[in-house]
Amino acid sequence: MKVATVNAGADLADPASQAWNGVTAEAVALAPVPLAAQPTEYIREAWANRAYGKTAEARVAAATDGKKLYVRVEWADDPAPNAEFQDAVGAVLGDGPLDTLGSAASPLALWYWENGRGALNLVSKGPGVVTKADASAVSGTGASGGGKWAVVISGPASASKGKLGVAVWNGSNEERAGLAAVSRNWLPLE
Amino acid sequence: MTANGTRQIAWVYDLNKCIGCQTCSVACKVLWTRDEGEKHEWWCSVNTMPGLGTPKGWEEMGGGIDPKTGKARPGHQPTRGEFGGGFDYNYYEVFYGGTAGKAHLEPQAPREGRWAMNWDEDQGAGEWPNSYFFYMPRICNHCTNPVCLEACPTGALAKRDDGLVLRDEDVCMGDRFCMEACPYKKIYFNYERHVAQHCIGCFPRVEAGVAPACVRQCPGRAVFVGFLDEEGTPVNNLVKKWKIALPLHAEAGTGPNVFYVPPLSPHRLNDDFSIDYQTPRIPPEYLESLFGPEVHTALATLSSEMEKVRGGGSSEMLKTLIAYKWQELLGPFTVDPADIVPTV
Ligand code: SF4
Ligand code: SF4
Numbered sequence: 333m334k335v336a337t338v339n340a341g342a343d344l345a346d347p348a349s350q351a352w353n354g355v356t357a358e359a360v361a362l363a364p365v366p367l368a369a370q371p372t373e374y375i376r377e378a379w380a381n382r383a384y385g386k387t388a389e390a391r392v393a394a395a396t397d398g399k400k401l402y403v404r405v406e407w408a409d410d411p412a413p414n415a416e417f418q419d420a421v422g423a424v425l426g427d428g429p430l431d432t433l434g435s436a437a438s439p440l441a442l443w444y445w446e447n448g449r450g451a452l453n454l455v456s457k458g459p460g461v462v463t464k465a466d467a468s469a470v471s472g473t474g475a476s477g478g479g480k481w482a483v484v485i486s487g488p489a490s491a492s493k494g495k496l497g498v499a500v501w502n503g504s505n506e507e508r509a510g511l512a513a514v515s516r517n518w519l520p521l522e
Numbered sequence: 523m524t525a526n527g528t529r530q531i532a533w534v535y536d537l538n539k540c541i542g543c544q545t546c547s548v549a550c551k552v553l554w555t556r557d558e559g560e561k562h563e564w565w566c567s568v569n570t571m572p573g574l575g576t577p578k579g580w581e582e583m584g585g586g587i588d589p590k591t592g593k594a595r596p597g598h599q600p601t602r603g604e605f606g607g608g609f610d611y612n613y614y615e616v617f618y619g620g621t622a623g624k625a626h627l628e629p630q631a632p633r634e635g636r637w638a639m640n641w642d643e644d645q646g647a648g649e650w651p652n653s654y655f656f657y658m659p660r661i662c663n664h665c666t667n668p669v670c671l672e673a674c675p676t677g678a679l680a681k682r683d684d685g686l687v688l689r690d691e692d693v694c695m696g697d698r699f700c701m702e703a704c705p706y707k708k709i710y711f712n713y714e715r716h717v718a719q720h721c722i723g724c725f726p727r728v729e730a731g732v733a734p735a736c737v738r739q740c741p742g743r744a745v746f747v748g749f750l751d752e753e754g755t756p757v758n759n760l761v762k763k764w765k766i767a768l769p770l771h772a773e774a775g776t777g778p779n780v781f782y783v784p785p786l787s788p789h790r791l792n793d794d795f796s797i798d799y800q801t802p803r804i805p806p807e808y809l810e811s812l813f814g815p816e817v818h819t820a821l822a823t824l825s826s827e828m829e830k831v832r833g834g835g836s837s838e839m840l841k842t843l844i845a846y847k848w849q850e851l852l853g854p855f856t857v858d859p860a861d862i863v864p865t866v
Contacts, residue, residue, distance in 0.1 A: 374673030374703045378596035416601055416698075416711075449716055460675035462695060506599075509675045509697040 333519040335492045336395040344402040347482035357393040362513035365459045369432040370510050385513035387500040402486045405498050409481045412504035420446035421483045424497035433459050443485045445472030459510020495520050530685035532750040534760050534767045536783040539744035542657035546736035553735050559714025562608030564639040565721040566736045568659040573642040577604035586705030586774030597702040606637030654803045656785040662708045662721035666777030673703035686723040705774035731857035743845040748853025756842050764839050766820045768813040784817050
């Protein structure tokens with residue numbers, strides 16, 4: 333995926349910004365993180381007969397202003413209300429098993445954004461097996477409307493040379509931790 | 523102490539002495555849950571039984587271990603509404619609003635579906651004149667087999683060498699599988715800080731030799747604490763030797779370490795108000811549903827010890843339960859909290 337270079341000063345942090353108009357978005361197919369890879373027996377038992385990772389597709393675009401890498405993700409918002417869990421999205425970066433959101437041996441960076449909670453900088457060692465890293469390195473802004481979510485997550489521009497994956501959590505379906513839909517293939521950034 | 527050097531802190535609540543005064547729950551609240559997002563949290567809650575309790579309908583929410591498969595059993599995550607509470611009240615209106623006799627103290631929340639800790643106080647069950655109820659304090663059971671810990675994907679929970687099950691809030695991501703898995707529904711969610719929270723067994727006190735607040739503050743002398751396997755102690759005697767303190771819902775399979783001396787009850791009254799000496803007012807099958815079939819033996823033991831004392835005899839068991847010296851309730855944690863030097 334091409335990382336568009338945009339003038340410093342363009343407001344890439346805002347998903348509704350004009351700056352994104354000239355950046356090509358790619359349709360990316362998502363699949364649920366496998367049940368067998370879920371890290372605890374409780375999660376495997378509780379979700380054995382329950383569908384998760386319900387988001388099938390996302391539109392992904394990437395841009396940089398030289399300082400930061402901005403990833404914009406757009407996907408269909410499930411309108412079913414849920415007062416307990418929120419919709420969330422992550423940009424996955426690094427080198428490791430994408431379908432399980434990393435592993436103990438090959439952790440991945442997870443720039444995570446959750447509605448109402450903001451951005452978290454996480455290290456992901458498996459589905460939901462995350463630790464918190466320097467929070468100031470990652471930011472995010474999201475907006476929903478017209479049946480869609482559009483979220484921009486950003487982090488250090490050094491990530492622009494690697495590979496990108498995305499993960500989406502449908503809060504209406506109580507998806508959280510490893511109960512996500514994740515892109516089927518890495519998108520090499522160039 | 524067990525072979526691997528671990529011990530287990532355990533609590534015994536004597537339900538024949540608990541007067542439902544909520545001193546334990548308030549002592550806990552004042553100490554631990556006065557910060558951001560903790561208004562609705564009652565790590566120690568006291569409810570009337572039978573009742574829907576805290577959170578509302580918790581006994582029907584699943585979790586624990588499936589006795590057939592031996593695996594974790596799916597459970598429901600109690601919602602904000604099911605815990606309820608955390609209300610603001612119209613204090614200003616009542617005290618300063620010039621509305622004397624008109625306004626009364628009321629939660630500032632929609633009437634429909636209101637609920638809170640102890641919301642169904644003293645409702646109980648049964649038909650007059652044979653209605654019945656008793657109080658039951660509940661805290662985290664610091665289980666021997668903590669399913670909350672097993673369910674957590676981030677490894678935020680740990681069982682310490684003293685048996686307490688504690689959470690590292692910096693590691694907790696707020697995924698709430700622990701809340702689903704816990705069959706006692708004693709984990710709360712802090713919606714402001716986005717972490718789950720539960721009873722910490724007053725570990726900073728315990729480490730300084732001070733008893734947990736729910737034990738030390740109880741005016742009813744109804745709560746004992748100590749190490750479960752330390753022979754000769756009240757907790758060990760009540761649970762292991764005399765077997766009159768029983769775990770709650772042991773069938774959930776987590777090995778709870780909070781035990782209850784089950785409640786004796788008055789006799790039933792017949793239609794003509796004569797006393798039916800054969801039938802206790804609290805249905806034994808209800809108590810069995812809480813404490814298992816052992817409850818019948820426990821109640822029989824208590825009754826016969828009481829008979830013995832009434833006949834002029836002496837009973838170690840009753841002396842222990844009466845707790846003539848209140849320090850005996852505190853197990854090894856006898857230090858006065860006023861005597862400890864704060865370290866921070
Ligand atoms: S402080 Fe003691 S008597 Fe009062 S509610 Fe708690 S356990 Fe019962
Ligand atoms: S009572 Fe619930 S929260 Fe406490 S240790 Fe047992 S399973 Fe965990």
